Amino acid sequence: MRTSFRSVFIAIVIGTALIVAALIVNSRRPAVEVLQPSAQLVEASGKCAECHTRETSGIVVEYRRSHHAQQGVTCLDCHRPVKGQGTIEHRGFTIADTVTPANCASCHDAEYKQFERSRHAAPAWAAVYGSAPFTAEQVAYAEKYQPGAVKRPPNALVQSEGPAAISAGCATCHAVGRPHADGSIGSCTVCHARHSASVELARLPTTCGQCHMGPDHSQLEIYSESKHGVLFALRRNQLNLDAKPKQLTTADMSVPTCATCHMSGLGGMNVTHDVTERLSWYLFEAVSQPRPDFAQARARMQEVCGNCHATGQVKSFYAQGDSVVAATNAKVAASLALMDSLKAEGLLTAAPFDQPIDFVAFDLWHYYGRTTKHGAFMGGADFAQWHGNYELLAKSVELRAMAQELRAAHRRR
Numbered sequence: 381m382r383t384s385f386r387s388v389f390i391a392i393v394i395g396t397a398l399i400v401a402a403l404i405v406n407s408r409r410p411a412v413e414v415l416q417p418s419a420q421l422v423e424a425s426g427k428c429a430e431c432h433t434r435e436t437s438g439i440v441v442e443y444r445r446s447h448h449a450q451q452g453v454t455c456l457d458c459h460r461p462v463k464g465q466g467t468i469e470h471r472g473f474t475i476a477d478t479v480t481p482a483n484c485a486s487c488h489d490a491e492y493k494q495f496e497r498s499r500h501a502a503p504a505w506a507a508v509y510g511s512a513p514f515t516a517e518q519v520a521y522a523e524k525y526q527p528g529a530v531k532r533p534p535n536a537l538v539q540s541e542g543p544a545a546i547s548a549g550c551a552t553c554h555a556v557g558r559p560h561a562d563g564s565i566g567s568c569t570v571c572h573a574r575h576s577a578s579v580e581l582a583r584l585p586t587t588c589g590q591c592h593m594g595p596d597h598s599q600l601e602i603y604s605e606s607k608h609g610v611l612f613a614l615r616r617n618q619l620n621l622d623a624k625p626k627q628l629t630t631a632d633m634s635v636p637t638c639a640t641c642h643m644s645g646l647g648g649m650n651v652t653h654d655v656t657e658r659l660s661w662y663l664f665e666a667v668s669q670p671r672p673d674f675a676q677a678r679a680r681m682q683e684v685c686g687n688c689h690a691t692g693q694v695k696s697f698y699a700q701g702d703s704v705v706a707a708t709n710a711k712v713a714a715s716l717a718l719m720d721s722l723k724a725e726g727l728l729t730a731a732p733f734d735q736p737i738d739f740v741a742f743d744l745w746h747y748y749g750r751t752t753k754h755g756a757f758m759g760g761a762d763f764a765q766w767h768g769n770y771e772l773l774a775k776s777v778e779l780r781a782m783a784q785e786l787r788a789a790h791r792r793r
């Protein structure tokens with residue numbers, strides 16, 4: 381009995397001493413070590429998730445699968461208000477009334493800065509609504525990197541089609557560059573989604589294809605018919621689409637997707653959120669001009685190709701693309717010159733999109749001219765030919781016939 385009492389007593393003394401020692405050691409640890417991850421934040425994710433599992437369970441499932449959850453980024457890390465945002469008192473927490481790139485930028489400033497320089501930012505929104513929605517500083521910043529892209533009037537179709545059409549159509553795709561009340565611009569979630577925050581998703585061609593499709597910019601369709609797109613379908617399950625961007629090699633991506641050519645840091649290149657950086661032509665223009673940094677931009681893109689192709693092959697591919705741009709420019713310029721002379725002869729109204737010939741002239745370059753050039757530069761032979769050059773020919777014949785008709789009608793008057 382006595383021995384057993386003594387051993388219990390000793391055990392209690394030692395146990396107490398250990399706890400006290402632990403408390404002393406802990407109190408001397410630096411604050412960051414004790415508070416990281418902060419107790420309030422751990423509680424936040426737990427509480428938000430516990431309740432939201434009952435309310436909106438899909439969100440919690442997506443969040444738990446994300447790299448964010450694995451790295452201890454909590455619900456409140458994104459939903460906490462940053463400068464310029466309104467607040468909501470929500471179940472004992474203060475959350476922001478919105479989540480914008482300003483929230484993401486508090487941890488991903490480098491990505492935001494690259495994004496902000498690109499045509500995905502302010503230029504995308506200005507393409508529809510002009511410069512009015514932006515502050516003078518935002519216009520000046522964007523114009524420094526993308527001359528002429530923001531300082532412009534709203535698109536003529538905004539007037540012709542009306543606000544309901546524009547917000548359900550144009551604005552949905554062009555929201556990639558929408559301005560927010562907190563002073564930030566654009567959307568990170570169009571490519572990464574809100575709660576998945578996934579690189580794997582952003583590397584899928586269909587993610588870019590949400591917006592990059594249709595007759596005026598058939599990039600998804602062109603990619604699907606290219607050798608790259610066909611091979612992507614074959615290799616889909618062998619590619620490591622979740623690979624860490626800064627360590628991406630051809631062992632992860634032996635076949636390129638949109639992201640690989642336009643954004644990835646394949647084989648030690650820089651990852652970029654500036655999708656403009658690797659482009660040499662303004663292909664979307666009626667008559668395509670070279671971009672200000674033509675040679676540098678081209679060198680960057682060719683460095684991507686160089687991970688998988690020999691230099692000679694890449695150069696001859698580009699030479700063919702350049703020749704298609706020159707030929708298309710000549711065809712489009714001839715048709716636009718015809719429109720100019722009709723205007724000078726007083727046969728066209730001043731307003732856009734109010735005579736049938738306006739539409740033929742617009743489709744000619746906006747659909748078929750662009751498709752020809754995009755097809756040539758991304759490996760879509762059918763788009764360069766049947767959806768491109770052939771239609772260009774047909775529309776230019778139609779345009780000439782309509783011009784003759786307008787002139788004849790004018791003489792009869």
Ligand code: HEC
Binds near residue numbers: 432435456470475
């Ligand atoms: C006790 C339950 C509960 C807790 C805790 C909770 N929420 Fe909610 N939350 C709700 C309910 C209910 C809704 C409304 C859902 C609906 O409209 O279907 C909601 C809606 C939201 C919305 C949408 C608001 C809107 O007006 O569109 C956000 C964002 C949100 N919660 C984030 C959070 C975050 C972040 C936390 C933790 C910091 C959190 N919630 C904690 C119950 C809760």
Ligand code: HEC
Binds near residue numbers: 429436456479
């Ligand atoms: C990576 C940042 C991020 C994290 C982490 C995050 N959210 Fe969100 N959440 C967003 C964004 C962005 C939106 C869209 C907000 C907007 O459009 O204003 C959003 C929207 C929501 C909404 C409204 C969605 C809808 O479709 O109606 C709810 C509810 C919500 N979040 C709850 C949560 C909960 C609960 C957690 C944690 C389990 C969480 N969020 C973690 C970024 C995040």
Ligand code: HEC
Binds near residue numbers: 448481568579
């Ligand atoms: C509190 C800081 C914080 C906030 C806010 C935050 N992130 Fe993150 N994000 C991280 C951390 C940490 C990682 C993990 C990095 C790693 O795995 O190396 C990460 C990783 C990512 C990744 C890479 C995921 C992958 O699949 O590899 C993406 C994409 C991302 N974040 C997007 C966003 C977006 C979009 C927002 C805003 C809606 C956001 N983040 C808000 C801290 C944050």
Ligand code: HEC
Binds near residue numbers: 503529550
């Ligand atoms: C399906 C998504 C989508 C819709 C809808 C859409 N766009 Fe676009 N738009 C794009 C994409 C993607 C590009 C980039 C094309 C390229 O660079 O080849 C683009 C390019 C443009 C450009 C040329 C680039 C520039 O900055 O000058 C203009 C102008 C434009 N869009 C205006 C509009 C207007 C106006 C509407 C509605 C009447 C509209 N878009 C509807 C996705 C869309």
Ligand code: HEC
Binds near residue numbers: 484492571624
């Ligand atoms: C046009 C689509 C798109 C948009 C918009 C976009 N991203 Fe990304 N992001 C990507 C792609 C694609 C990758 C992966 C690149 C690669 O293949 O390595 C990526 C990678 C990332 C990473 C991981 C970077 C690294 O080096 O580990 C982070 C973090 C991230 N994005 C945050 C953001 C934030 C914040 C925004 C908004 C300012 C944003 N992204 C907007 C497509 C996008």
Ligand code: HEC
Binds near residue numbers: 507555571583
């Ligand atoms: C939500 C719609 C949307 C998504 C998703 C999207 N884009 Fe875009 N993208 C646009 C619009 C709109 C433009 C035209 C901007 C302008 O010039 O006015 C554009 C322009 C571009 C340009 C031309 C930039 C320039 O300088 O002319 C490239 C390249 C591009 N996007 C690549 C991508 C890639 C790669 C992805 C996927 C990783 C992607 N985009 C996802 C809407 C989108």
Ligand code: HEC
Binds near residue numbers: 588603636
């Ligand atoms: C093999 C590499 C590669 C792939 C894959 C690829 N592109 Fe491209 N893309 C290019 C090249 C090269 C150009 C022309 C570059 C130039 O002007 O110098 C281009 C041009 C563009 C432009 C035209 C910008 C303008 O000036 O009008 C857009 C937008 C674009 N690509 C988006 C996409 C999308 C979306 C996908 C996937 C569906 C994709 N690209 C797949 C290499 C690629």
Ligand code: HEC
Binds near residue numbers: 608634681688694697
């Ligand atoms: C990640 C690797 C990768 C990158 C990057 C890449 N390609 Fe490819 N490309 C391939 C593969 C694989 C094939 C199929 C080759 C075969 O038939 O074995 C291919 C096929 C092609 C073909 C068709 C060849 C034929 O005769 O059928 C062309 C053209 C081409 N690539 C051009 C380019 C250009 C231009 C770039 C850069 C803008 C580029 N590629 C970037 C992997 C890549």
